[in-house]
Amino acid sequence: EDQVTQSPEALRLQEGESSSLNCSYTVSGLRGLFWYRQDPGKGPEFLFTLYSAGEEKEKERLKATLTKKESFLHITAPKPEDSATYLCAVHSSGSSASKIIFGSGTRLSIRP
Amino acid sequence: NAGVTQTPKFRVLKTGQSMTLLCAQDMNHEYMYWYRQDPGMGLRLIHYSVGEGTTAKGEVPDGYNVSRLKKQNFLLGLESAAPSQTSVYFCASTLLGADGGYEQYFGPGTRLTVT
Numbered sequence: 001e002d003q004v005t006q007s008p009e010a011l012r013l014q015e016g017e018s019s020s021l022n023c024s025y026t027v028s029g030l031r032g033l034f035w036y037r038q039d040p041g042k043g044p045e046f047l048f049t050l051y052s053a054g055e056e057k058e059k060e061r062l063k064a065t066l067t068k069k070e071s072f073l074h075i076t077a078p079k080p081e082d083s084a085t086y087l088c089a090v091h092s093s094g095s096s097a098s099k100i101i102f103g104s105g106t107r108l109s110i111r112p
Numbered sequence: 113n114a115g116v117t118q119t120p121k122f123r124v125l126k127t128g129q130s131m132t133l134l135c136a137q138d139m140n141h142e143y144m145y146w147y148r149q150d151p152g153m154g155l156r157l158i159h160y161s162v163g164e165g166t167t168a169k170g171e172v173p174d175g176y177n178v179s180r181l182k183k184q185n186f187l188l189g190l191e192s193a194a195p196s197q198t199s200v201y202f203c204a205s206t207l208l209g210a211d212g213g214y215e216q217y218f219g220p221g222t223r224l225t226v227t
Contacts, residue, residue: 031214042221043116044216087155089155100214102154103154104152105154
């Protein structure tokens with residue numbers, strides 16, 4: 001059964017303290033892995049799509065990487081405005097557009 | 113370009129009442145989705161549509177119905193609301209790109225409470 005697990009559930013960092021969020025997945029075949037950012041009271045906002053192991057994408061202080069079993073969202077020198085919940089989702093091969101599975105998210109808090 | 117919009121933003125229902133949530137997108141996307149989000153459970157797919165006039169069941173369809181009469185609109189109906197349907201509901205849309213990307217664009221959500 002396809003599964004997506006994110007860790008940790010919550011992470012508190014000091015401003016400037018770099019760290020990584022993890023997304024482990026088990027799917028029959030990966031067509032795409034997505035990262036989203038969700039602010040309180042708002043809908044998820046698309047960040048990245050990764051398609052194959054070894055791929056990396058960057059946006060400001062965020063960098064997403066992908067291996068055959070997991071993805072990492074690295075945050076470098078975070079600022080308080082980076083505080084949000086980060087969601088990971090996977091689309092598996094052999095399935096329709098409906099089969100996009102979301103993890104429960106990592107709640108990131110950056111203290112000034 | 114408003115993206116994906118949802119109405120209403122908040123609603124309180126009594127058990128047994130009915131209501132319809134409206135989702136609209138102005139990006140000419142083919143695929144539209146309805147999710148519910150509950151604490152600790154992530155986003156769960158209720159129903160989805162791959163084009164005008166089509167609908168299909170997702171992971172948790174019971175108690176909900178949908179319609180997609182126009183490409184830009186996707187309606188979610190609750191015929192007889194139950195407390196278990198208290199949740200935040202998100203609509204999303206996707207343009208199936210040439211590379212097969214399914215990145216979704218989400219609306220702001222509807223917070224529904226059933227008492």
